[in-house]
Amino acid sequence: MREAICPHPECARGVTMTRNSHVIVHPRYVDVGTVGRGGYDPTADLNERISQEIWSCDYCKRTTAELVWWEKPEELRDKDDADMFAMVKRRTIYPEPTPRTLQPEIPERIRSLFDEAARTESAGAVRLAGAGYRAVVEEICKDQGATGRTLYDKITNLDGRLSPDVIDALHEARMVGNDSLHDGLAYSQDELADVAELVTEVVTILYVHPAQRAAMAAARAARRAASKAAQP
Ligand SMILES: [Zn+2]
Numbered sequence: 001m002r003e004a005i006c007p008h009p010e011c012a013r014g015v016t017m018t019r020n021s022h023v024i025v026h027p028r029y030v031d032v033g034t035v036g037r038g039g040y041d042p043t044a045d046l047n048e049r050i051s052q053e054i055w056s057c058d059y060c061k062r063t064t065a066e067l068v069w070w071e072k073p074e075e076l077r078d079k080d081d082a083d084m085f086a087m088v089k090r091r092t093i094y095p096e097p098t099p100r101t102l103q104p105e106i107p108e109r110i111r112s113l114f115d116e117a118a119r120t121e122s123a124g125a126v127r128l129a130g131a132g133y134r135a136v137v138e139e140i141c142k143d144q145g146a147t148g149r150t151l152y153d154k155i156t157n158l159d160g161r162l163s164p165d166v167i168d169a170l171h172e173a174r175m176v177g178n179d180s181l182h183d184g185l186a187y188s189q190d191e192l193a194d195v196a197e198l199v200t201e202v203v204t205i206l207y208v209h210p211a212q213r214a215a216m217a218a219a220r221a222a223r224r225a226a227s228k229a230a231q232p
Contacts (some may be wrong), residue, residue: 001058011060014065017082019055020063026050047072049085065094089189093196097122100196105211106203110139114199121196126187130176137173141200166205169198 006015029045040046049070058061062087070085099118102111138151144162146154155170162170174189176195187195 002055005063006056006060006062007097008057008058008060008062008095009098012060013059015057015059017055017064019053022051022053022068024049025067047077051089053129063094064092066090066092072125075223091189100200102203103208104202106207108142108145108209110136110203113139114203118196119191121189126189126191126192129192130195131171132185133176133192133199135200137170137202140170140199140206144206163205166202170204173198173202 001016001018001128004015004017006012006017011211022109026049027040027046030039030041051068051070053066053068054063055066055085071088071089072079072084073086076084099115099122101118102114104111108112113132113136116135117129121129132153138154140153141151141158146157148157151174155167155174158170159167173195176191201220
């Protein structure tokens, strides 16, 4: 059992998931008849392993298929008897991951950059996706009229105009993109998802909420005008 966000869009909540089954897809299992004994293909690198796991969501009961990459820890490499592997990464293959999108209230420049970063993320290119979300942060600063030479300066320039929460979130997203390009530091899918969520939170506060408030104010004004017009 593990905690995860259910990947089915109809559910998409934080849930516990239970593993139903797993099968090793690499290395290939060779039958007794061909090599004298049953076992993994002796020509394959036995220090790595890929398995397919089927999990079910304890809340909505839908199933999820994942590919999981494993590696033997350094000290156990090339030792036959040690059947110990450490997980490297896992990727959802069913339901097919759909890239994140932003709501239409958000300016086109920001939305299209975010779309590209999100598609890169769902393709598993974590360094480029990190840099992509950083570019989204740059664009948000530009749209908010920030001045400054570096991205750090620009975000700091918005201090006082935007809430401290928003400033913190922008800085956090900035740091990930920076690390991923300059230091060649690869982030896990989970860390990248955190950054994507931070950026989403920021643009929701900056663009979606004001648009919703404006729409509600317009609706109230229209109702008042209508009731005034109805009076004799
Ligand atoms: Zn679910």
